[in-house]
Amino acid sequence: MAILSGKSGSCWVAAAPATNYPPLEGSIHAEAIVVGAGIVGLTTALRLCEAGRSVIVIEGLRTGGQVTGRSTAKITTQHALIYHHLIDTFGRDLAQAYADANSAGAVQIREWVRNYGIPCDLEAKDAYTYTCDASRRAEIVAEAEAARQVGLNADSLERAPLPFETAAALRFSNQAQFNPAMYLVGLAQAVTARGG
Ligand SMILES: Cc1cc2nc3c(=O)[nH]c(=O)nc-3n(C[C@H](O)[C@H](O)[C@H](O)COP(=O)(O)OP(=O)(O)OC[C@H]3O[C@@H](n4cnc5c(N)ncnc54)[C@H](O)[C@@H]3O)c2cc1C
Incomplete structure (x- = not known):
């Protein structure tokens, strides 16, 4: 019988490498600022980058650690x-x-x-x-x-x-x-x- 830890977590997040992007300091300029490094924000950001736009992504927690990283993965x-x-x-x-x-x-x-x-x-x-x-x-x-x-x-x-x-x-x-x-x-x- 499996003993569960009682802690909530995601096996996907646990298997993913942690990222270490720098904190936002001072003033920076970009054509687009994307708030949130989930699948919606990063898809938008990469599309913009591919279209030649300058992009900043701001993430408050861990990249991939929120709803997308806790989904059913289908x-x-x-x-x-x-x-x-x-x-x-x-x-x-x-x-x-x-x-x-x-x-x-x-x-x-x-x-x-x-x-x-x-x-x-x-x-x-x-x-x-x-x-x-x-x-x-x-x-x-x-x-x-x-x-x-x-x-x-x-x-x-x-x-x-x-x-x-x-x-x-x-x-x-x-x-x-x-x-x-x-x-x-x-x-x-x-x-x-x-x-x-
Ligand atoms: C239980 C569950 C299972 C699911 N299973 C599937 C599935 O199998 N297949 C599927 O296609 N869809 C699935 N979905 C739906 C899918 O997961 C979501 O539609 C999708 O992940 C949403 O992506 P997101 O980028 O909006 O959110 P998130 O992945 O949560 O990303 C948003 C990011 O924005 C950051 N953020 C928010 N506010 C700020 C702020 N003010 N400043 C800085 N950062 C901020 C958060 O920290 C977070 O990292 C599931 C949803 C749930 C709840």
């Missing part, structure tokens, strides 16, 4: 049963825009991991949403159909590949997982290498 266009809901509620165009934005984000992460050689244990994986309730099978089938309508590689299965019984599963092929805290340390290094 890189996926699958978000429970969202596409059926989006098509039904807002129409096909908005659902398509949502799918495209999610796909572009996933592609961007893979490209940067490759181009900047970021060590973050990135692995391709299928993503699953499953139910143990047979009365919800139809929702899984409808979601797979909705996701395919916006061009995503989705299918519905009789059961998820889990060591217990499930009634149905939605599979999105070729998604990914990584260590998000290590990824952010790598993004920060890429920003620094480009003069940020």
Whole structure:
């Protein structure tokens, strides 16, 4: 039986190297100041650096140590049963825009991991949403159909590949997982290498 420490923490943050950037002193100038070295701030900063802008990133705590570094570490266009809901509620165009934005984000992460050689244990994986309730099978089938309508590689299965019984599963092929805290340390290094 595992004995847990009782302390909250993140295995991703624990495995990531600590960064040691200098404190902000005096006055400095840049075209853009990004507050927060999470995935949102560092993605913005690196995009700006790549576009030739001068950028300063200000982080109050530890790079990669907050929400991103404590997340579930999935890189996926699958978000429970969202596409059926989006098509039904807002129409096909908005659902398509949502799918495209999610796909572009996933592609961007893979490209940067490759181009900047970021060590973050990135692995391709299928993503699953499953139910143990047979009365919800139809929702899984409808979601797979909705996701395919916006061009995503989705299918519905009789059961998820889990060591217990499930009634149905939605599979999105070729998604990914990584260590998000290590990824952010790598993004920060890429920003620094480009003069940020
Ligand atoms: C439990 C959980 C699991 C999740 N799992 C996933 C998942 O598997 N896949 C997925 O895609 N998304 C997941 N998400 C969502 C995702 O983690 C967040 O949307 C994302 O990490 C938010 O990034 P961020 O850069 O805004 O936040 P953060 O990573 O928290 O970064 C914000 C940074 O700003 C700094 N900061 C804030 N204010 C200031 C200030 N005034 N001055 C200086 N610094 C400041 C903070 O210290 C912090 O480092 C999950 C969310 C949660 C809560």
